[in-house]
Amino acid sequence: MNTELIELARKYVEEECKKESNFFGISAYNYHFVSTVRYARQLAREAGANEEIVAIAAWLHDIGSIMGDYENHHTSGAEIAERFLAGQGYPKDKTEAVKHCIIAHRGSKDIPRKTVEAECIANADAMSHFDNIGSLFNLALVTRKLETEEAVKFVRGKLDRSYKKLTLRAKIIIKPKYEAAMLLLK
Numbered sequence: 001m002n003t004e005l006i007e008l009a010r011k012y013v014e015e016e017c018k019k020e021s022n023f024f025g026i027s028a029y030n031y032h033f034v035s036t037v038r039y040a041r042q043l044a045r046e047a048g049a050n051e052e053i054v055a056i057a058a059w060l061h062d063i064g065s066i067m068g069d070y071e072n073h074h075t076s077g078a079e080i081a082e083r084f085l086a087g088q089g090y091p092k093d094k095t096e097a098v099k100h101c102i103i104a105h106r107g108s109k110d111i112p113r114k115t116v117e118a119e120c121i122a123n124a125d126a127m128s129h130f131d132n133i134g135s136l137f138n139l140a141l142v143t144r145k146l147e148t149e150e151a152v153k154f155v156r157g158k159l160d161r162s163y164k165k166l167t168l169r170a171k172i173i174i175k176p177k178y179e180a181a182m183l184l185l186k
Contacts, residue, residue, distance in 0.1 A: 001052045005088055009059040010037075012084060013066070022066045024143065031135035032128055033059060040124035043170065049116040053094060057101035057121050060084070064102075074109060078102045123170035126162035130177035133159070156185040 016022060017029035024032075040058035044051040063084075064070075064077030078099040085095045101121040104113045113119050129136060136158055140151035163171065163178045171178075 005090065006055045008088060009056050013059050013063060016063065016066050021068065024066055027135050027138060028066055031132040035128035035131045036124045039127045040120050043120040043123055047116050047120060049120050053097045053117045054120045057098045058124060061102050061105050061121055061125060074103050074106045119167060123166050126165050127170055127174050129159055129162045130174050130181060133181060152185055
């Protein structure tokens with residue numbers, strides 16, 4: 001496993017998250033990326049997926065969004081990842097696997113996930129939302145400037161959509177958090 005490259009990807013994302021141009025602020029790193037990577041690696045180990053591909057893709061999965069392209073961050077993120085990985089001399093076949101994970105991670109776009117690694121990233125991305133409900137409220141109230149009722153609806157909707165897109169294994173892991181959140185946000 002290329003731990004040096006995984007660490008470079010982590011540092012790259014952290015630095016991009018620290019920039020003032022990042023709409024989501026450093027909390028995207030602290031409360032989304034870190035959690036996503038943790039879940040992705042757990043799922044990769046359990047599924048026998050390539051943990052190196054999964055770890056790199058987990059760090060880079062939302063890079064397009066934090067660099068300003070939220071609407072198409074799955075495609076712009078894959079392009080950014082390709083340039084980043086090419087600059088590190090990463091093999092083309094592995095780069096393509098990382099790009100597929102990034103492109104296919106969006107539940108709202110219904111893009112087929114052709115690999116177990118892509119399933120790991122899509123699941124981990126959604127699962128991370130349940131660890132960081134406070135950051136979802138921050139996104140709703142502070143960043144998007146929603147009123148309280150709208151913010152509750154936004155968070156509840158985000159969590160419900162996230163749960164519904166999970167595979168069975170991921171649902172089993174996250175179900176207690178999902179049920180607790182839905183009870184509190186009722």
